[in-house]
Amino acid sequence: MKAPTDFDSKCIASKSIDHHAVPIIPINPSEFRKTIKYSENSGYIYLSIDRIMLDDYKKAVILDYHKKKDQRALSSNLVYPTCKKLKEECLAALRSRTLKKDEKIIRDFFNNGEESNDYSHSINRFDRDRFKPLDNFISGETNVRDERNIEILAWLIGFERRPYDYRVDYTTTPGEVNEEIKEITAESEPEESEPEKAKHEEIEKKEFVRLKQPGKRVPLTKYGIDIVIFLITIVGGIGLSMRNASIERSTTAYICTSKVAKKYHLNARCHGLNNCKSEIISTTIASAKDGGKTLCEIEH
Structure with missing residues (x-):
């Protein structure tokens, strides 16, 4: 068996003294992350690149944890974690800060992927000792085999870019613009020439002045x-x-007083009145209409 070197002894001593140090996770070159776009049908290579990108996600989550811890933005359950405190924090997070996208994270970790109307029962039944890998991860253990521990921590600390998505570059900050997107945007939107730019600016200026002038009517x-x-x-x-x-x-109208008469006439000599066997009286068109009479067809 190979005897330990001085370097090995220093590493062992450092690990035992600084148990709560920020985990050292290698930064993966950007060309590795880009390779995934061209490796979806290449089997082993695709899985290797996906694993590299998951390490980026793991690093981003733990760094966000330490950042919020330094800013005193975390509860005491997360600042000084134990298995019991982590279980209590999960119940508190479920009540106060759970989003729709967190449901799968909670379901996968506590309920074996099964849906539930109330996940608090699943958390209460969850054995506290099963939080030990999560406690180790927070304390500085980087070799986390179960990825669900990473997602649970992302949920508990409110990591914005959760859950893990292989299409996201976790080596950039949330407000940082991806250079590839900037290049694509620049190619799809050709820049105007200086004369065209000046022309458009002049038109906009005139329109603004015209609309602001009092007494001017806008078309x-x-x-x-x-x-x-x-x-x-x-x-x-x-x-x-x-x-x-x-x-x-x-306007005057003429009607026959017979009960069977249904017309009114504008002329007293209208041929339609020749058949009237009763009295012919004068009234108004409005009154005749009120009585249910309509204009004689001859006078239409």
Whole structure:
């Protein structure tokens, strides 16, 4: 057996003294992360790249934990974790800060992937000792075999970019723009030439000044014209109806007093009145209509 070197002894001593140090996770070169886009059908290579990217996610989660811990933005259950405290924190998080996207994380960790109406029962039944891998991960253990521990910690600390998505570059900060996206945007939107730019700016300036000047009328849009025409039609229709009603109240009409007569006449000599065997009286068109009479067909 190979005797331990001085370097090995220092590593062992460092690990025993600084048990709660930030875990050392290698930063993966960006070309490895890009390879996944071209490796989805290449079996082993794809799985290897996915594992590398999962390490980026793990690193981002634990760094976010320590950042929030330094900012005193975490509860005491997370600052000084134990298996019991982690279980209590899961119940507190379930009540106060669970989003729709967290349901799968909780379901996979506590309920073996099965859906439930109340996951608090699953958490209460969960053996506290099963939080030990999560406690080790928070304390500095990087060799986490069960990825569900990473997701649970991401949920508990409110890591924004949870759950893990292989399409996300976790080596960048949330507000940082991906360079590839910037390049694609620049290619899809050709830059205007200087004369065209100046022309557009001048047009916009004139439009702004014209609209701001007092007393200037802004041209009606197509929809504005349609609305005006609609209002004119309604008002005109109401006016015409009122005018017709006024005419009917003042215009003389002639009716036969027979009970079977159903017409009114505008002329006392209308041929339609020749068949009247009763009295012919004068009234108004409005009164005749109120009595159920209609205009004689001859006078239409």
